Each structure stands twice: as C-alpha cells, then as structure tokens.
Amino acid sequence: xxxxxxxxxxxxxxxxxxxxxxxxxxxxxxxxxxxxxxxxxxxxxxxxxxxxxxxxxxxxxxxxxxxxxxxxxxxxxxxxxxxxxxxxxxxxxxxxxxxxxxxxxxxxxxxxxxxxxxxxxxxxxxxxxxxxxxxxxxxxxxxxxxxxxxxxxxxxxxxxxxxxxxxxxxxxxxxxxxxxxxxxxxxxxxxxxxxxxxxxxxxxxxxxxxxxxxxxxxxxxxxxxxxxxxxxxxxxxxxxxxxxxxxxxxxxxxxxxxxxxxxxxxxxxxxxxxxxxxxxxxxxxxxxxxxxxxxxxxxxxxxxxxxxxxxxxxxxxxxxxxxxxxxxxxxxxxxxxxxxxxxxxxxxxxxxxxxxxxxxxxxxxxxxxxxxxxxxxxxxxxxxxxxxxxxxxxxxxxxxxxxxxxxxxxxxxxxxxxxxxxxxxxxxxxxxxxxxxxxxxxxxx
Amino acid sequence: xxxxxxxxxxxxxxxxxxxxxxxxxxxxxxxxxxxxxxxxxxxxxxxxxxxxxxxxxxxxxxxxxxxxxxxxxxxxxxxxxxxxxxxxxxxxxxxxxxxxxxxxxxxxxxxxxxxxxxxxxxxxxxxxxxxxxxxxxxxxxxxxxxxxxxxxxxxxxxxxxxxxxxxxxxxxxxxxxxxxxxxxxxxxxxxxxxxxxxxxxxxxxxxxxxxxxxxxxxxxxxxxxxxxxxxxxxxxxxxxxxxxxxxxxx
Numbered sequence: 101x102x103x104x105x106x107x108x109x110x111x112x113x114x115x116x117x118x119x120x121x122x123x124x125x126x127x128x129x130x131x132x133x134x135x136x137x138x139x140x141x142x143x144x145x146x147x148x149x150x151x152x153x154x155x156x157x158x159x160x161x162x163x164x165x166x167x168x169x170x171x172x173x174x175x176x177x178x179x180x181x182x183x184x185x186x187x188x189x190x191x192x193x194x195x196x197x198x199x200x201x202x203x204x205x206x207x208x209x210x211x212x213x214x215x216x217x218x219x220x221x222x223x224x225x226x227x228x229x230x231x232x233x234x235x236x237x238x239x240x241x242x243x244x245x246x247x248x249x250x251x252x253x254x255x256x257x258x259x260x261x262x263x264x265x266x267x268x269x270x271x272x273x274x275x276x277x278x279x280x281x282x283x284x285x286x287x288x289x290x291x292x293x294x295x296x297x298x299x300x301x302x303x304x305x306x307x308x309x310x311x312x313x314x315x316x317x318x319x320x321x322x323x324x325x326x327x328x329x330x331x332x333x334x335x336x337x338x339x340x341x342x343x344x345x346x347x348x349x350x351x352x353x354x355x356x357x358x359x360x361x362x363x364x365x366x367x368x369x370x371x372x373x374x375x376x377x378x379x380x381x382x383x384x385x386x387x388x389x390x391x392x393x394x395x396x397x398x399x400x401x402x403x404x405x406x407x408x409x410x411x412x413x414x415x416x417x418x419x420x421x422x423x424x425x426x427x428x429x430x431x432x433x434x435x436x437x438x439x440x441x442x443x444x445x446x447x448x449x450x451x452x453x454x455x456x457x458x459x460x461x462x463x464x465x466x467x468x469x470x471x472x473x474x475x476x477x478x479x480x481x482x483x484x485x486x487x488x489x490x491x492x493x494x495x496x497x498x499x500x501x502x503x504x505x506x507x508x509x510x511x512x513x514x515x516x517x518x519x520x521x522x523x524x525x526x527x528x529x530x531x532x533x534x535x536x537x538x539x540x541x542x543x544x545x
Numbered sequence: 546x547x548x549x550x551x552x553x554x555x556x557x558x559x560x561x562x563x564x565x566x567x568x569x570x571x572x573x574x575x576x577x578x579x580x581x582x583x584x585x586x587x588x589x590x591x592x593x594x595x596x597x598x599x600x601x602x603x604x605x606x607x608x609x610x611x612x613x614x615x616x617x618x619x620x621x622x623x624x625x626x627x628x629x630x631x632x633x634x635x636x637x638x639x640x641x642x643x644x645x646x647x648x649x650x651x652x653x654x655x656x657x658x659x660x661x662x663x664x665x666x667x668x669x670x671x672x673x674x675x676x677x678x679x680x681x682x683x684x685x686x687x688x689x690x691x692x693x694x695x696x697x698x699x700x701x702x703x704x705x706x707x708x709x710x711x712x713x714x715x716x717x718x719x720x721x722x723x724x725x726x727x728x729x730x731x732x733x734x735x736x737x738x739x740x741x742x743x744x745x746x747x748x749x750x751x752x753x754x755x756x757x758x759x760x761x762x763x764x765x766x767x768x769x770x771x772x773x774x775x776x777x778x779x780x781x782x783x784x785x786x787x788x789x790x791x792x793x794x795x
Contacts, residue, residue, distance in 0.1 A: 486598075491635040494595050495649040495705065496623035496656070505648065509639030513688070516639065 110149030111167045115250060115285070123173045126256045128225035134255065137237045141252030144242040151246050158246075160429040160461050161371045161400045166343050171315055174202035174277070174284035176257055182309070185209065185274055188337055189305045190526045195272040202278055203257035203288030203318075214271055221258035221289055232260055235291050239321040240349035240375070247347040247373055251287040251319040258289035258318075265297030265328070277308035277316050277342060285315035292332075296325035296353070302332055303523050306346075308339035315343040322348065324356035326380065331359040333523045335530065338367035340395075346372040352412075354380025361518050362389035362418075363527050364399050365534045371400040378405075378412040378440075388518070389418040390511045390527075392534050393426035393458065400429035403447075407440040407473075414444075419514040420451040421507055422458035423538065433465040436473050443473040451481045452510055508535050548573040548744045549594075549614075549713050554605035556586070556593055563589045565769035567605070571713070576745040578755055580780060581766035582788045587748045588632065590766070591717040594746075595629035596622045609713065623649075624656040626712030630702040630719050636690040642701065643685040646671060650708060674707050678734045696727035703734035710738070715746045720754035732757030752784040765791045 120142075128134030150167060151158035180201050191197075196214035199206045205220040224232045242249040263269040275288060294300045308314060316338060324330050330350070338344050344367050350358050360374060376385045391399050405414045414434070422428045430449040451460045464477040484506050492502035511531045518524040547570035556564040563586045571577050581587055593600050594607065596619030607614040614622060637645070651661045662670070675682040680700050690698055699719055706714055716735065720728055735745065735758050747758055755763070755777065763780045765773040765788075772791045773779060783791075 485635075487635050488637050490595075490597050490619065491631070491637065492645070492649075493619040494597075494623055494629050494631075495645075495709065496620055496652040497648055498620050498652065499618075501648060501652070502620070505640050505645070506637065509637055509688070511639065513639030 107152060108154035109152045111152045111163050113150045113163070113167045114169060114171050115145065115253065119171065119173065120254070123254060124176065126254070127222040128228070131225060131228040133233060134225050137252055138255050140237070141242045141249045141255070144249035145253055148246065148249070150250070157402065157431070160431070161369070161398065166315065166369060169283050169313065169315075171283050171285040173254070174279060174286040174314065176202055176204050176286070178204055178206060180204070180278050182206070182209065182276055182278055185276065186307045186309070188307055189274050190529065192272050192303055192522050192526060194522060195270045195303055197272045197274060198259065200257075200259065200273065200275045200288055202284070202286040203275070205259055217261055217263070217269060217271060219260040221260055221291070222256060224260045225256070229260070231262065231293065232291055235293060235321055235323050236289070239323060239351045239377070240319050240347055245347055245373065247317065247345045247371070248319050248349070250345065251289060251317050251347070254287045255289055257286065259291070261290065261292045261300070261302070262295070263293070263298040263300040264295045268299040268301065270301045271303075273302055273304045275304070275306050275316065275318060277312065277314040277338065279312040279314040283313035283315070285317060287317045287319075290318065290320040292320065292322045292330065294322070294324050294328040294330050296328060298325060298328045300328075300330045301520055303335065303526075304332065305335045305337065306344065307337050308342050310339055312339060313341045315345065318346045320348045322350045322358070324350065324352045324358055326353045327355045328353070329357040331520060333361045333518065333520070333527070334363065334372075335527065336362070336364040336367060336370060336372065337530070338370065340366065341368045343368060344370040344372065348372070348374045350374070350376040350385070352376065352378050352380065352383035352385070355382040356380065357383070358385045359519060360385070360387040361527065362387070362391070362401055363515070363530060364389070364391035364401070365530060367397060367399070369398045371402065373402045373404070375404045376406065376414070378407050378409050381409055381411045383409075383412040385414040387414070387416045388514050390514050390531065391420040391428060392511065392531065392538070393420070393422045393428055394424045394538050396425050398427045400431070402431040404433045405435070405445065407434065407436040407443045407445060409437070410439065410441045410443070412440070412443055414446070416447040417514050417517065418449045419511055420460070421454055421511065422451060422460055423454035425457045427458065428460045429462070431463045431465065432477065433467070434475060435467040436470050436475065438469040440470045441472040443470060443475070445473070445475045447477040449479045452507065453481065453483050454507065504535060508532065547571055548610060550608045552606050552608075554593070554607065555603040556589055557601040557603055558589060558599070563769055564593070567766070567770055569764065569771060571744045571746060573712075573744050574741040575761040576739065576747060576758060577762045577764065578747040578749060578760040578780065579764050579766050580749055580752070580783055583750070585766050586769045587766055588717060591629055591715045591748055594715055595619060595627060620652070623709075624653050628706050628709060628711030628714040630706060630714060630716045632718040632721060634690045634698040634702055638688050638691050640689050641685070642687055642689045643671065645689050646685065646705065646708060649705070653709060671708065674704055677737070678704055678707065679730050680704055695722040696724065699723055699727060699731050700734075703731050707734060707738055712742060713744050713746070714738070715748065717748050718750060719747070720749055720751060728754065729757060752780045755780050767791050
C-alpha cells in the first residue's frame with residue numbers, strides 16, 4: 101500500500117499504485133504533455149514521498165495521521181449527490197457562483213452567468229488547450245512542493261478561468277468535499293489566467309459535507325499579465341475531520357497586482373501554501389489572513405515570495421486566535437534576489453492564545469541578497485492584552501463580553517483591510533459566527 | 546456621609562510601598578483635586594479606585610455609596626457608577642467606537658434593570674453628545690482610540706463619561722498633552738456633568754486645568770499621603786512656590 105517506507109525525511113502514504121488503480125480513466129490521454137506532467141508528479145512522490153518531520157519546511161505540520169488513512173479517490177461522476185451548497189457559504193452580490201464537487205465542475209449547481217467564464221479542466225486537457233499548457237505545472241512545479249506533486253500526480257479535475265482586459269470579472273468558487281462511506285481524496289487544479297490589464301476577483305470557499313472524512317488537495321495556478329489585477333479571497337471552512345493540503349502559486353508580470361486574503365475557520369489538519377514570483381518590475385502583492393482554531397485543529401499558512409526583479413512590493417499581515425489543543429503555524433519566507441533593488445517586503449504575524457492549551461509557531465525567513473531594499477518582519481504571540489481588557493472592564497463591560505470584543509477586534513482589524521466590500525462583510529460575518537459559537541457561548545474563556 | 550470615603554489606604558506595587566496611609570472623603574456635588582509631583586502615587590490611586598489588577602492593597606478601605614469598593618471587580622464598580630478617565634486611553638484595533646459605546650451603555654442599563662438601548666435612540670444620543678462636546682460624530686465609526694490625536698482621545702474619554710453618567714469620576718491627568726482649545730472643550734464637558742448627585746476627583750500635575758474645572762477642595766499628595774488640603778488657593782500657592790515646601794512635610 102505504501103510506496104515508500106517512512107523515515108524522518110518522508111512519510112509512507114496511501115497514494116501509490118492501489119490508489120492510482122482505483123482512479124477512472126484520466127483525461128488528456130491523447131496529449132503526451134498531460135501524462136508527462138502526471139509522471140513527473142508521481143516520480144516526485146515516489147522518490148521523496150510525503151515530507152517527514154526532518155524536512156525543514158514541514159517540521160511543524162506532521163502528515164503522519166493523514167498517511168494512516170486509506171484514502172480512495174473521491175467520486176468524480178457528475179451526479180455525486182449534493183442537494184445544495186452548504187448554508188455556511190454566503191451568496192455574494194455580484195459574484196456569480198461556480199460549484200465544484202470533489203473537484204468536478206457542476207454546471208447544475210452553478211450560476212449561468214458564471215459558467216461562461218469557466219471551462220472544466222478535464223475538457224481543456226482532452227482538447228490540449230495551448231493556453232492551459234503554457235501555464236499548467238509552470239507556476240506550481242512539482243519540484244519542491246509535495247502539495248503540487250500530489251495534485252499533479254492525479255491531474256484531471258478542476259477549472260480553467262480566463263479573463264481579458266475590459267469589464268472586471270467576479271466569481272465565487274465553492275469547492276465541496278463529498279466522500280462516501282470511505283475516506284476519499286480529490287485533487288482539483290484551478291488555472292486562472294488574467295491577460296494584460298484584466299481585473300479578476302475570485303472568492304473561493306472550501307467546505308465539506310458534514311461528518312465525512314476527506315482530503316482536499318487543491319492547487320491553483322494564477323498567471324497575472326502586465327498591469328493586470330487578481331484578487332483571490334479564500335475562505336477555508338472544511339469539515340471538522342477533513343484534511344486540506346492546498347497551494348496557490350502566482351506569477352506576476354510587470355505592474356501586476358495580486359491581493360490574497362486567507363480566512364481559516366475550521367478543518368482537522370490544514371496546510372495552505374502561497375507562493376508568489378515577481379517576474380516583472382512594479383509588481384505588488386498583498387497577502388493578509390485571519391484564522392481561528394479550536395479543539396485539536398491544526399492550521400499552517402506557509403508563504404514564499406520570490407522578489408526576483410526590482411521595484412516590487414509585498415505586504416503580509418496575518419492574525420490568528422487559538423483555543424483548546426489547537427496548533428497554529430505561520431511560516432513566511434521572502435527571498436530578495438541580488439538584482440531586486442528597491443524591493444519593499446513586509447510581513448507581520450500576531451496570534452492570541454485563548455487558553456493555555458494551544459501551540460503557536462511563527463517562523464519568518466528573510467533571505468536578502470540585494471542591498472537597496474526595505475524588508476521588515478514582526479511576530480508576536482501572547483494572551484489578550486491586559487491594558488485593553490482593563491479599559492473595557494472599566495467601562496462596565498463584563499469580562500466574557502470584553503474578551504469576546506477584543507478577540508473579534510483582533511481578527512476584524514485584518515479582515516477590514518480586504519478591498520472588496522461584499523467579500524469583506526461576508527468574511528467579517530464568518531468571524532463573528534465563529535466567535536459566537538466558540539467564545540461568547542462560553543466554549544472559550 | 547461622603548459619596549466616597551478612602552480610609553488609611555496602603556498600597557504596594559511590585560513590592561514597593563506607594564500609598565502609605567491615604568485618607569480622603571468626597572461629598573456628592575463636589576469636585577476635589579489632587580496635585581502632586583511625579584511618582585507620588587497619583588496614578589496608583591486612580592487605578593486602585595477603578596479596580597485595575599496588580600496592586601497589593603495592604604491596609605485600608607474604600608467605601609463608595611455605602612458599598613465596599615475594593616471587594617468589587619472593576620466592571621461591577623463601573624456599573625455602580627465609578628468612571629476613570631485614562632491618562633493614556635488604550636487603542637483597541639478592530640473594535641469600533643460605536644460598538645464599544647453601545648456595549649458599555651447596555652451593560653450599565655442591564656445592571657439597572659433596564660432594557661437594551663434601541664439602535665436609533667443610541668445614535669440620536671451619541672450624536673447629541675458629540676455635538677455638545679464638539680466631537681465630529683464620524684469618530685464613532687473609527688476603531689476605538691486608534692489613530693486618535695491626543696486631543697481626540699481625551700474628548701473621547703469625556704464623551705464616554707457623558708454617556709455613562711457616572712456618580713464618581715476620576716480624571717487622571719486629563720490635561721496632559723492637551724492644547725488650550727482642547728482643554729477648554731474637555732473642561733466644559735466635565736463641568737456640564739457636575740451636579741448635586743455626582744462627584745469628581747481631578748488628578749493633575751499643573752494648576753492650569755483647575756482654572757477651567759474649578760475644584761471645591763485641593764489636596765497635595767506627597768510621599769504616598771495627603772500632606773495638605775485646602776481651597777482653590779492651595780493650587781495657586783503650589784503653582785507659585787512649587788512642591789518642595791510640602792515634600793518636607795511628608
């Protein structure tokens with residue numbers, strides 16, 4: 101069952117021959133390059149396995165529990181029973197909706213207005229779409245990313261979204277995990293291409309049907325043309341037992357702009373990686389995020405920004421709260437190449453312990469090879485600020501309500517930076533709902 | 546009987562004695578001022594009255610409206626009518642001033658057995674108070690104290706005070722960092738709240754504030770005790786001759 105033996109550098113995993121053998125025919129059979137990508141993914145998976153604790157980038161997130169689960173490929177028929185989109189996902193005014201079930205685009209559950217922008221990846225692979233070929237596996241290569249290697253090994257389902265300059269494109273993408281009786285895995289791939297001058301906003305919600313065990317392994321490749329803008333707002337609310345190993349990889353041409361927000365409010369074990377490569381002058385990336393964890397939830401956000409060219413800016417602000425026996429990790433790597441003068445790169449992570457149980461790790465990693473740059477990082481973890489708490493108490497607010505206000509404020513402060521009103525309000529609403537169930541009701545002191 | 550009576554208060558902070566037998570009685574309807582050099586325990590006194598943790602109360606008691614104040618947690622004191630205007634109001638990102646004000650008003654209303662304030666009524670009330678204090682009412686949409694100028698922070702404190710209508714308010718160096726215009730606005734706000742049922746304790750380093758908030762009594766705090774008490778003229782004498790004359794008395 102396991103393709104490699106476990107060691108401290110790799111973990112035996114259930115995605116070997118048995119798993120591959122249970123997959124139906126994969127698309128793109130007539131396109132050798134498609135199979136070439138999958139072969140490269142499997143070769144990486146076979147030689148390195150899933151990373152073990154001795155792999156530096158994975159020292160905080162153990163895949164040992166995931167590796168014990170005998171996953172089967174999730175059903176990819178287009179009639180997997182999903183009565184409706186979970187009510188957790190809000191309607192966003194002006195954002196027509198696309199729904200993917202186990203990675204498969206479900207036109208029956210999607211809005212007509214959205215369908216026009218999206219092509220199922222399966223169709224693009226079968227047809228050998230050259231535009232897709234130009235991006236696929238180029239921005240999220242399998243080398244160095246076990247998440248991409250796993251996804252690419254089973255490349256088949258997902259979406260292709262293309263936007264030209266002109267009217268801004270807005271889409272809501274809902275990915276629903278729907279396992280059956282057995283734990284199931286799916287590996288959706290989204291290719292988003294914003295041509296020169298295009299303006300694209302996507303709000304992505306990762307949710308699952310309740311009470312099911314699944315692994316969601318999404319990889320999104322985003323190509324941002326000259327002067328184009330992409331906003332990618334990700335709401336991660338997987339079901340309690342779910343695993344999520346996700347990667348978003350972005351490439352920016354000159355004067356491209358990318359705004360990313362990561363909201364993580366649930367899931368069993370989550371690791372999400374975001375990689376951005378500046379390949380033209382004047383690029384700009386903002387990545388902000390908020391997470392709230394309870395019980396035994398594990399969440400890692402790992403970002404890697406490659407400032408390979410001059411005059412680019414990146415800013416990251418992440419705020420998190422953790423309760424119970426949860427575990428939170430933020431790793432932020434910034435590499436500034438020798439010629440990338442006038443780089444401005446800033447990173448800040450702060451997290452609050454809501455009780456004595458959680459563990460929070462933060463690892464900034466700045467590799468700066470240019471001399472005329474501004475780089476800053478800040479990190480702080482602690483309890484609720486005593487001065488802030490006393491200030492609220494001194495106005496007659498009881499301790500429980502005061503703490504709830506402060507925790508909400510801590511998260512809402514970063515959510516308020518999100519640039520699109522309707523998404524910001526939806527994300528702020530999700531944070532309030534989380535706090536109502538976990539903090540105000542007394543679940544968290 | 547005085548509204549608030551402090552008797553032989555001894556307080557240590559981090560093992561160091563700061564207040565060493567402070568006694569003070571303040572009647573309803575009066576304004577008292579405490580003046581003193583830095584490091585004599587002025588802020589300790591205001592924090593102990595408001596109920597901040599971290600102060601070791603070794604001896605003495607404070608009776609407020611017949612209740613044992615030191616036995617009450619900070620939030621309960623506030624609901625009973627104690628208010629501290631902070632020397633350095635705390636910035637709270639992500640919490641809008643209006644949400645905070647509404648929560649505080651409702652906490653007090655609930656304690657008094659009243660229903661929560663209606664959203665329209667709240668807005669009307671806040672707008673009226675802002676207007677009276679010369680505060681731009683878009684301030685309440687901003688996160689609490691975040692990015693407020695020194696003057697805005699102090700005005701926000703007085704706005705809170707006027708909305709919560711305390712029976713006993715302590716103003717901890719409210720004049721620090723204020724220009725003369727802001728000082729006038731803040732003082733006018735305080736004076737508007739004076740009445741037969743309420744009392745104020747104005748803590749200040751300088752006599753200037755007392756030109757605008759005229760006290761009934763002035764006390765000099767030195768070495769952790771009140772070393773002199775008198776009328777307004779005491780503040781003027783202090784301004785003219787300095788603290789040295791009183792420090793020897795301690």
